[in-house]
Amino acid sequence: xxxxxxxxxxxxxxxxxxxxxxxxMQVDNLLFYxxxxxxxxxxVPQGDGFLSICCIANDSNHKIYIVAHNEVDNLEALxxxxxxMHVFEREMHENYGITFDDHPWLKPVRYPxxxxxxxxxxxxxxxxxxxxxxxxxxxVGPIHAGIIEPGHFRFICNGEKVLHLEIMLGxxxxxxxxxxxxxxxxxxxxxxxxxxxxxxxxxxxxxYTSIMESLSGKSLPDRIQLERIIALELERIAIHIGDTSALxxxxxxxxxxxxxxxxxxxxINTTQAWCGNRFGKGFIRLAGTHxxxxxxxxxxxxxxxxxxxxxxxxxxxxxFNLPSVLSRFEGIGEVTVKQAELVGLxxxxxxxxxxxxxxxxxxxxxYYRNLKFEPVVLDTGDxxxxxxxxxxxxxxxxxxxxxxxxxxxxxxxESIPKPDYQLSLQANSLCISLIEGWRGEICHVALTDETxxxxxxxxxxxxxHNWMGLALAVRNQEISDFPICNKSFxxxxxxxxx
Amino acid sequence: MILREAKVLKSHGIQYIPDIxxxxxxxxxxxxxxxxxxxxxxxxRYVSGLCPTGAISATPFSIDLGKCVFCKECEFxxxxxxxxTNDYKIAANKREALIIEAGSVNPMVxxxxxxxxVIRDYFGxxxxxxxxxxxxxxxxxxxxxxxGNVNFDLGRYGIxxxxxxxxxxxxxxxxxxxxxxxxxLQICYDAIPEPKLVILVGTDAISGGIFIGSxxxxxxxxxxxxxxxxxxxxxxHPLTFINGILSLIGKNxx
Ligand code: SF4
Numbered sequence: 001x002x003x004x005x006x007x008x009x010x011x012x013x014x015x016x017x018x019x020x021x022x023x024x025m026q027v028d029n030l031l032f033y034x035x036x037x038x039x040x041x042x043x044v045p046q047g048d049g050f051l052s053i054c055c056i057a058n059d060s061n062h063k064i065y066i067v068a069h070n071e072v073d074n075l076e077a078l079x080x081x082x083x084x085m086h087v088f089e090r091e092m093h094e095n096y097g098i099t100f101d102d103h104p105w106l107k108p109v110r111y112p113x114x115x116x117x118x119x120x121x122x123x124x125x126x127x128x129x130x131x132x133x134x135x136x137x138x139x140v141g142p143i144h145a146g147i148i149e150p151g152h153f154r155f156i157c158n159g160e161k162v163l164h165l166e167i168m169l170g171x172x173x174x175x176x177x178x179x180x181x182x183x184x185x186x187x188x189x190x191x192x193x194x195x196x197x198x199x200x201x202x203x204x205x206x207x208y209t210s211i212m213e214s215l216s217g218k219s220l221p222d223r224i225q226l227e228r229i230i231a232l233e234l235e236r237i238a239i240h241i242g243d244t245s246a247l248x249x250x251x252x253x254x255x256x257x258x259x260x261x262x263x264x265x266x267x268i269n270t271t272q273a274w275c276g277n278r279f280g281k282g283f284i285r286l287a288g289t290h291x292x293x294x295x296x297x298x299x300x301x302x303x304x305x306x307x308x309x310x311x312x313x314x315x316x317x318x319x320f321n322l323p324s325v326l327s328r329f330e331g332i333g334e335v336t337v338k339q340a341e342l343v344g345l346x347x348x349x350x351x352x353x354x355x356x357x358x359x360x361x362x363x364x365x366x367y368y369r370n371l372k373f374e375p376v377v378l379d380t381g382d383x384x385x386x387x388x389x390x391x392x393x394x395x396x397x398x399x400x401x402x403x404x405x406x407x408x409x410x411x412x413x414e415s416i417p418k419p420d421y422q423l424s425l426q427a428n429s430l431c432i433s434l435i436e437g438w439r440g441e442i443c444h445v446a447l448t449d450e451t452x453x454x455x456x457x458x459x460x461x462x463x464x465h466n467w468m469g470l471a472l473a474v475r476n477q478e479i480s481d482f483p484i485c486n487k488s489f490x491x492x493x494x495x496x497x498x
Numbered sequence: 499m500i501l502r503e504a505k506v507l508k509s510h511g512i513q514y515i516p517d518i519x520x521x522x523x524x525x526x527x528x529x530x531x532x533x534x535x536x537x538x539x540x541x542x543r544y545v546s547g548l549c550p551t552g553a554i555s556a557t558p559f560s561i562d563l564g565k566c567v568f569c570k571e572c573e574f575x576x577x578x579x580x581x582x583t584n585d586y587k588i589a590a591n592k593r594e595a596l597i598i599e600a601g602s603v604n605p606m607v608x609x610x611x612x613x614x615x616v617i618r619d620y621f622g623x624x625x626x627x628x629x630x631x632x633x634x635x636x637x638x639x640x641x642x643x644x645x646g647n648v649n650f651d652l653g654r655y656g657i658x659x660x661x662x663x664x665x666x667x668x669x670x671x672x673x674x675x676x677x678x679x680x681x682x683l684q685i686c687y688d689a690i691p692e693p694k695l696v697i698l699v700g701t702d703a704i705s706g707g708i709f710i711g712s713x714x715x716x717x718x719x720x721x722x723x724x725x726x727x728x729x730x731x732x733x734x735h736p737l738t739f740i741n742g743i744l745s746l747i748g749k750n751x752x
Contacts, residue, residue, distance in 0.1 A: 111678055113714035122678045142682045145661035147629040147642045150679060171678045172633045175714035182711065188550040191567055191708045198637025198733060242640075259506055261647045262513045269524070276526035276582075279637045281732055282569045290574055291526075311509045318502045418574075494635050497678075 001026060002066040006363040007214045009431045012447060015068050017051065023069035024076055027054055030067075031082045035060040037344055037357070039434060039443045041088035043096050044456045046070070050096060054088075055432055055445065059362040064432060072096075077103035084344025087464055094120075110170035110497045114178060125168050127154050134158060138479060142171045149493035153482070160478050165471045172497035180457040186212065186286055186421040194281045197461055197495035202235040203437025204461075204495075205284035207444045210365060210433040215448060216423035218287045223411040225367040227293045230301070230404050231271070231280060233397040236438035237305070238267035240390040240397075241312060243490050247387050248319065250484045251328040259315040263308050270304045273297065285419035292416045298405050309398045316391045329384035333473035333485035336381055340469065347440010349466040349489060352389045354379035359436035367404070381473075386488040425452040439463060439492065461495030513648040518740055519750055523584045527735070528568040530585040531561050535601030537579045545572040545580070551701075551708055563588055563596040563730040564704040589729045589742025596704070596728055608727075608745045616693040617726065618748045621667055624656040625747055627697070628666040628690060632683050633715075634673030637733035638700040642670065645736040652740055655749055663687075668695025668726070674702040674709040680716040687719070697727040697743075699734050707732065 004010055018026065030036045039057045043050040049070055056065045077100040078085040090109050092098045097116035100106060108115075111122045129137070135158055142150035150171040156164040176196055180189055193208035194201040206228055213220060242264040248256030268278040275283035275291045283291060293301075319325050335345070340353035350357040358375035360368050376392040378385040425448050432445045440462030447456040470489045474482055515521050523529070542556035549572060553565035561572070561580075573580045590596050591608045631639050645652040646659065660666050663686050675683065687694075698720075701707040709715060729742045744750040 113677060113712070123681070142679070143630055143686055147631070147639050147659055149631045149634065149636055149639060150682065171676065171682065172631075172673075173676050173678055173714050174633050174674060174709050175712040178714075179709065179712055183550075183708075185550065187548065187569070187571060188708065191550045191569060195635045195637075195702075195708055198635030199640060201637065255503060255506060258513070258648045259510050262510060262649060265513075265644070265647070265649050272527060273524045274526075276524070276528045276570065277568070277732075278641075278735070279733060281567075281637070282528070290570070311506075314502070314509055315506050318506055492636065494633065497633075497676075 003063045004066060004432070005062055005064065006359075006365050007210050007431065007433045009214050009426055009429045010066070012428050012430050015053065015066055015430070017068045017070050020069045020071040020075055023054070023067055024078065026067050027056065027078055028081060030056050030065060034341065038085060038088065039064070039441065040432070040445055040458060040460055041085065042445070042458045043092045043098060044447060045096070050098065052092065052098075053430070053445070055443075057363060057434070059357060062363055064363070072098045074099055074101050076101055079103050079105065083342050084465065108170070110173050112173055112498075113175050122170050127168070128164065128166050130156055130163070135163065151493050155479055155482070157479055160480065162474045162477050162479050162482070165474050167467050167471055169467070169493060169496050172494040174494070174498065176498045177457055177459055180459075181454060186423060190285060194284075196459055196498065197492040198279055198281070199239060199492065200235070200437045200439065200442070200461070200495065202231050202280040202284055203435055203442050205280075206232060206366070207433045207435045207442045209284055209286050210435065211431045211444055211446045212286055212423055212425065214433070215425040215429060215431050215446065216287070217426065218423065220287065221414050221416060222367065223408070223414040224289060224416055226404055226408055226411060227289070228284065229367045230293065230401050231283060232435070232437070233401050234267060234271050234301070235280060237308070237394050237397045237401075238264050238271070239438045240394045241267060241308070243390055243487070244316070244387065246487050246490070247329075247383070247484065250487050251325060253319065253322070253325055256315055256319045256325070259311070263312055266304055266308055270301055273300060286423060287420040288417035290419060293408060293412070295412060298408055298412070302402065302405050305398045305401055309395065312394060320388070320391070326384070328484065329387055330382060332383040332481050333477060333488060334380070334382045335469055335473050337379065339472050340381065343468040343472065344465045345469045346465050347436065347462045348386065348389055348393075348438075349440060349462070349469045351375055351377045352385040353381035357441070359434045359441050363434050365433070365435055371400075383484055383488045425454070427452045437462065439490070440466065459498055461492050463491040463496045466491050467496060514651045515649060518650065518737060519744075521737065523586055523735070523737070525584055527584040527586065528570050528582040529738075530588050530606060531573070531580060531582045531598055532603050533559060533561065533598065533600040534579040537576070537600050541576050541579060545575050548572060548575055551705075551710065559600040561598045562705075563598060563701075564593060564728060565701065565707065565710075566730065567701055567707055567732040586735050586737045587741050588731070588738055589727055589745065591727055591746065593725070593728060596730060613746070614693075614726065617695065617746060620693060621695070621747045622749065625668070625743070626658055626660045626666045627668050627670050628663045628686060629659050629670045629672070630683050630686050632671055632673040632679040632703070633676035634700065634702060638672040638702070638731070641733045641736050642672070642699065642739065645739050650736045650740060655744060657743060663689035664691065666690050668697060670697045670699055671703050672699045674706045674712070674715050675717045675719060677714055677716040680719060683719055687723070695726045696723050697729065698725055699729045699739060701730050701732050704728050704730060
């Protein structure tokens with residue numbers, strides 16, 4: 001079994017390919033420990049068959065274990081024992097027809113264009129149903145009431161109470177993983193990475209650029225690593241504040257809604273002042289930047305985050321003391337720590353339910369390698385926890401940005417390279433990159449062939465795991481609480497569908 | 499409690515932008531490009547090879563904003579010949595009008611002759627829109643939501659996004675239109691009563707953007723119906739969207 005660290009490159013030939021039985025045992029043993037979780041498990045077409053690579057992250061010693069096999073038929077499903085593996089095995093089955101025995105939930109994931117079985121299509125998704133005269137079903141979507149991405153939610157209800165929610169996705173599938181290979185220019189791929197999930201343009205771009213830079217053997221000056229973290233944390237601050245606003249909207253608390261809306265505007269306009277785009281598109285580039293952080297811009301960022309911090313504190317102090325807010329947040333949409341561990345929630349969805357999982361601490365990247373970082377972890381697992389986690393992370397990230405701006409003063413005369421889109425990549429290699437975006441753990445893996453060309457690119461948005469968290473959260477809730485539960489998770493449809 | 503609310507309100511201040519058509523954006527914002535007429539064939543070829551979405555045609559030189567993802571790489575390559583200005587009024591009601599030629603420094607305005615007469619007759623005072631994200635990446639969607647927020651306040655013009663297509667006057671499409679969304683989009687469009695508008699928001703919707711060539715798309719819907727407004731951007735800035743809509747329904751001429 002191979003042990004590597006975040007953004008390490010390894011030779012594909014050095015990965016030991018085990019007979020499936022042995023592979024199963026090894027993964028089973030690893031996942032027995034709570035500090036281990038699977039960050040990616042995917043099949044790569046190779047010759048007539050497939051190489052299936054499983055990457056398991058150890059949250060306590062920074063390591064990532066790589067295990068592989070190449071069998072395809074009647075594999076004993078890991079999901080039967082480790083439920084968090086469900087989506088990986090479903091994906092392998094859907095994409096390539098790899099078969100699993102005893103998989104309890106072998107459902108389609110996203111109906112990709114190049115799926116193995118073209119007869120399966122989104123119109124005839126096999127919904128779970130319960131035969132009973134007392135129950136009824138409610139279908140919502142793909143198109144929803146507001147301006148929001150499409151997805152279908154199928155509820156089985158007993159009166160007003162939700163017994164079961166099944167979430168069917170795939171409407172947003174654009175074939176990004178295939179395009180990552182079809183579009184050969186590294187700039188094109190950078191633009192694609194920004195579009196995996198436009199609300200996480202910086203998070204996904206950083207994951208992509210980290211892989212490419214590592215495969216090309218480039219090491220970046222401290223200054224650019226630090227500036228990238230500032231950009232990433234600004235993205236987190238903006239979205240968390242926007243989500244606070246959205247949560248207020250859903251409970252008709254207008255003051256909180258409009259105050260936070262305006263604060264989010266300040267943050268994204270700061271990003272726009274820095275790079276010309278409110279979402280940071282066109283910002284993160286390979287091996288360099290067009291937008292070095294100047295002293296003036298650093299000052300603007302500092303001024304704006306200080307202002308935002310003060311005002312966000314005012315409004316959150318107010319809202320989290322209002323009985324009318326608390327009664328709509330507390331005890332709604334609970335996820336237990338056991339459920340969170342079982343389905344492998346990541347990022348915010350894990351940390352609000354008592355699971356300490358944050359790549360910034362467990363597998364530090366870029367300038368986080370030089371920082372001590374302690375994640376915020378709450379344990380009530382309800383809408384309240386998800387709202388409070390955002391509040392606490394906003395203040396935490398503002399403090400991080402402030403500290404980084406302070407450190408930046410001594411670095412700001414360091415020269416900083418321009419982007420380079422002609423990176424030559426190590427041949428026959430695999431690189432895995434993990435970044436903690438605002439939703440959680442983003443994981444990309446790239447494999448190169450003997451000429452150094454990327455022949456497989458795997459993308460995982462944290463939403464891939466976390467949708468199951470939402471489905472569990474609404475069990476035994478009033479169906480009318482679905483919108484606030486959904487909002488409190490704010491998961492990505494396109495990041496899931498790719 | 500009241501005191502604390504007053505404090506929040508005081509800090510909040512007045513947020514709405516009084517004049518949505520004259521407010522200036524930060525200098526680095528990437529809006530309408532200006533291209534020097536002195537651009538050489540060689541330079542044109544070079545940047546058209548660089549452009550991630552094939553938005554640049556080298557001879558004669560032009561940038562198609564319907565394909566451009568506003569990455570600004572062409573400007574970085576030949577900054578003395580191409581400059582992205584912060585002019586955010588880049589919507590058009592004709593596809594060709596999105597093509598910016600070398601030497602052109604004119605602001606972009608809608609062509610009233612090309613407009614269907616019903617638009618201003620029916621929708622000049624109030625407009626209800628149904629948004630459909632057809633594989634949009636949630637950036638344009640968030641900007642459309644922002645159009646209605648306290649800063650941009652689209653609602654003041656009688657323009658709003660609505661849930662039921664049956665209560666709406668048109669569809670605002672974001673995203674390159676995936677195969678899996680083709681049917682829902684069609685069903686939604688069919689549910690909107692006549693006369694109805696089709697508005698494409700974002701480069702992905704207008705041309706497919708960076709997704710051009712993907713097998714996962716099905717853009718046949720877009721060849722079936724006339725498009726009333728193209729709003730380019732990656733994502734579209736709320737000011738681009740609002741000004742575009744106001745020009746379309748003739749509200750900004752008053
Ligand atoms: S800014 Fe537009 S035209 Fe220029 S390179 Fe980027 S996509 Fe092409």
